[in-house]
Amino acid sequence: MNPRIFREYDIRGDAERDLGDLLVRDLGNVFATRIATARAGSAPPVIAVGRDCRLHSPRLFAALQAGLRWSADVIDLGVCATPMLSFAAHHLGTAGAVMITGSHNPAEDNGFKLMVGTRSQHGEQITSLRDGIAGLRQGATLAPPTGGLRADDITEPYLAHALGQLRLGPRRCKVVVDGGNGVGGPPAVALYRRMGFDVVPLYCEPDGRFPNHHPDPTVAENLQALVAKVAESGAELGIALDGDADRVGVVDATGRILWGDQLMILLGRAVLEEVPGARFIGEVKCSQTMFDALAAAGGRPEMWKVGHSLIKARLAETGAALAGEMSGHLFFAHRYLGFDDGIYAGARLLELLSRGERTLAELAGELPVTSSTPELRIACPDERKFDVVARVLARLRERPEVTAISDLDGVRASFAGGWGLVRASNTQASLVMRLEADSDARLAELRALLEGEVAAALAGDPP
Numbered sequence: 001m002n003p004r005i006f007r008e009y010d011i012r013g014d015a016e017r018d019l020g021d022l023l024v025r026d027l028g029n030v031f032a033t034r035i036a037t038a039r040a041g042s043a044p045p046v047i048a049v050g051r052d053c054r055l056h057s058p059r060l061f062a063a064l065q066a067g068l069r070w071s072a073d074v075i076d077l078g079v080c081a082t083p084m085l086s087f088a089a090h091h092l093g094t095a096g097a098v099m100i101t102g103s104h105n106p107a108e109d110n111g112f113k114l115m116v117g118t119r120s121q122h123g124e125q126i127t128s129l130r131d132g133i134a135g136l137r138q139g140a141t142l143a144p145p146t147g148g149l150r151a152d153d154i155t156e157p158y159l160a161h162a163l164g165q166l167r168l169g170p171r172r173c174k175v176v177v178d179g180g181n182g183v184g185g186p187p188a189v190a191l192y193r194r195m196g197f198d199v200v201p202l203y204c205e206p207d208g209r210f211p212n213h214h215p216d217p218t219v220a221e222n223l224q225a226l227v228a229k230v231a232e233s234g235a236e237l238g239i240a241l242d243g244d245a246d247r248v249g250v251v252d253a254t255g256r257i258l259w260g261d262q263l264m265i266l267l268g269r270a271v272l273e274e275v276p277g278a279r280f281i282g283e284v285k286c287s288q289t290m291f292d293a294l295a296a297a298g299g300r301p302e303m304w305k306v307g308h309s310l311i312k313a314r315l316a317e318t319g320a321a322l323a324g325e326m327s328g329h330l331f332f333a334h335r336y337l338g339f340d341d342g343i344y345a346g347a348r349l350l351e352l353l354s355r356g357e358r359t360l361a362e363l364a365g366e367l368p369v370t371s372s373t374p375e376l377r378i379a380c381p382d383e384r385k386f387d388v389v390a391r392v393l394a395r396l397r398e399r400p401e402v403t404a405i406s407d408l409d410g411v412r413a414s415f416a417g418g419w420g421l422v423r424a425s426n427t428q429a430s431l432v433m434r435l436e437a438d439s440d441a442r443l444a445e446l447r448a449l450l451e452g453e454v455a456a457a458l459a460g461d462p463p
Helices: 021-039 057-068 082-091 124-136 155-164 185-194 220-233 260-274 288-296 308-318 342-354 360-364 382-397 440-459
Strands: 011-014 046-051 073-079 096-100 109-116 149-151 174-178 198-202 237-241 248-252 279-283 300-304 322-324 330-332 376-379 404-406 411-415 418-424 430-437
Touching: 021 046, 021 057, 021 096, 021 109, 021 124, 046 057, 046 082, 057 073, 057 096, 057 109, 073 082, 082 096, 082 109, 082 155, 082 342, 109 124, 155 185, 155 342, 174 185, 174 220, 185 198, 185 237, 185 342, 198 220, 220 237, 220 248, 237 342, 248 260, 248 342, 248 360, 260 279, 260 288, 260 322, 260 330, 260 342, 260 360, 279 288, 279 308, 288 300, 300 308, 308 322, 308 330, 330 342, 382 404, 382 411, 382 418, 382 430, 382 440, 418 440, 430 440
Parallel strands: 046 073, 046 096, 073 149, 174 198, 174 237, 279 300, 279 322
Antiparallel strands: 011 109, 096 109, 237 248, 322 330, 376 430, 404 411, 411 418, 418 430
16 A cells, blocks of 8 residues: 555545555545434444446456445446535435546546545545554454445436526626536536536547646646647637636636636625625735735635635634635635535636627736746655645744744745745645745746755655
8 A cells, every 4th residue: 555645635546556446445435424323323324425437446446345345335426526425425314425437637646536525635534544444454454235226317406506606697608618528527617507607618528538628727837738729719818727626717808817816806896896805815826916815805805725625614603604615616615615616616716708789808817916926836755745845944944034924734835026835735745835926036046046955855865
């Protein structure tokens, strides 16, 4: 067993190398047994399972359900988007749920996102599963599985619920939907058409090989086909989804990319029209302009850690109306259920546009302008990345030009005219950097400084 597949908020690795049938079966057994033990009821718990369209997802489902059924009944939701599984946990009232997905990772990767009730598992809840599997392999005897297995299709209830939460105005426009050959294209096209929009599908046929481009809308290169299709079709905007549709990317008619923190400003201002003084959560990669703009509009923004499970937990703790990550995870508690849903986030953006006469390009043209980088990734072995970040933190604490520093999640250092972030990725063997400054020249200076500190930390002797 590769212990590094058990990450902060999911389980993820190379499907053929790291996710063998025995390991996956044991994961199902341990997860279901813990739910059943905690419930202490006479009837077995019910666990919903969905999967993305990756070529190995059917194999992983077969192994997982075999393990789950030692202690639980299983509802097979088939191929669906992660937000559809999250919705099913609420709609069906299941004791647990598991999504088999590699999300935005390469086609050879896959993994598991786990929920107990409607709460995503993270941190020690994930690592304890690893320990339970290790214990199971040390001699525990497995009784024959007795749980039931039935199929269900959550698509129509999901679409009906999403549509019922919207407050549409009279205007409609043309929108291109780039499904990235993931699982979100078909339900997104269906929802937006039911809303009355003219929808142009692009790569909306699920194909786990992802033949057209990598299904990650945080990378500008992956949005170029969408930009071209928006221009060619005369659409007002384009909406892109990642492989399992819990992330959203947006481009306007000028080809401008709107990142998650910019969408938070537009969507957050709309929320404030209905809920004055609403609370918002943004993660540490978000632009300072997002926090400032939401505060200026009367909101109460808070900075928090990266990760869908961590953000969802914080959203529930604080009663915030909306949370978001630069990566396009957007979590609506206002008129929704508090989980990240790229399809629904796209619908809320279309709702916003339907209620006014201004185009997305006009609205985006008024957003605060800074010089900033996208997410920058630096390869770093999993066993070293947290130590490297700790070394960068220690080095930056000694620099007099640092005006403020946060170690909430990695290290976010503020300087005159900008800030920079270095943190360990929870999904890949890499470090994540992002910087923002008041000019291109200052951005280049801060980037050189931060990259120098990372290089020095990487060059240090490993622990």
